[in-house]
Amino acid sequence: MTNEEKAAIILLSFDEDVAAEVMSNLRPSEIRRLGNT
Amino acid sequence: MRKSIGFNAVRGDQVAVSNMPFKKLPDEGLAESAPWWEKLLVFAPMMKYIGTLLILSLVVLFILRPAVRGLVAGLGQRTESRPTSRNCRRGWGTAAELPPLTYMERDPKTLTDGEMVRQLAMADSKKFAELLRNWIK
Numbered sequence: 701m702t703n704e705e706k707a708a709i710i711l712l713s714f715d716e717d718v719a720a721e722v723m724s725n726l727r728p729s730e731i732r733r734l735g736n737t
Numbered sequence: 738m739r740k741s742i743g744f745n746a747v748r749g750d751q752v753a754v755s756n757m758p759f760k761k762l763p764d765e766g767l768a769e770s771a772p773w774w775e776k777l778l779v780f781a782p783m784m785k786y787i788g789t790l791l792i793l794s795l796v797v798l799f800i801l802r803p804a805v806r807g808l809v810a811g812l813g814q815r816t817e818s819r820p821t822s823r824n825c826r827r828g829w830g831t832a833a834e835l836p837p838l839t840y841m842e843r844d845p846k847t848l849t850d851g852e853m854v855r856q857l858a859m860a861d862s863k864k865f866a867e868l869l870r871n872w873i874k
Contacts, residue, residue: 703872710854710869718858725866733873 704737 711719711734723731744750848856858865 707869707873713851714855714858718855718862721862722858722866722869725863726870730870730873 702737704733708734708737 711722714722726734738744739752744752857868
C-alpha cells in the first residue's frame with residue numbers, strides 16, 4: 701500500500717467536515733494525487 | 738481395696754459399689770463469659786501470617802504501585818519526545834518535526850491510532866495537511 705493510498709483511506713475515515721477542512725489546506729495537485737489512488 | 742481403706746468385717750464395715758453419672762457443666766456459658774481478648778488468643782498463631790500479609794499489601798499499595806506508575810509515566814514522556822523508527826518508516830517524520838498537540842478530548846493513552854489521527858486533524862487541520870503533504874511526497 702502506498703502512502704497516497706494510506707492518506708486517502710485516512711481522509712475517507714474522517715467526518716466530511718474534518719476531511720474538507722484538511723483538504724482545503726492541500727494543493728489541487730495533491731488532492732488530485734489522492735483522488736487518483 | 739479392702740486393705741487400703743482398713744476394711745474390718747468384725748467392726749461391721751460394709752462396701753457398697755454404686756454407679757453415678759458425671760455432672761455435666763454448661764460449656765456455652767463458660768465460653769460466653771470469657772473476655773473478648775481471650776477468644777482472640779485462639780487466632781494468635783495465625784496473627785503473624787495475617788500481619789505479614791497486611792504489611793506486604795500496604796507496601797505494594799503505597800510504595801511499589803506509585804513507584805511503578807511514576808516509572809511508566811517517565812518512560813512514556815521519554816518515548817514521546819524521542820523520534821521513533823516506526824514514525825519515520827510511516828513517513829510521519831520525527832517527533833521533533835511533528836506539531837505539538839494542542840487539543841485533546843480524551844487522555845491520549847486511551848485513544849486508538851485512528852482516533853488519535855482524527856483528533857490531530859480536528860485540532861489543527863492545517864498542520865495535519867502539512868503532515869499529509871510530507872507523507873505523499
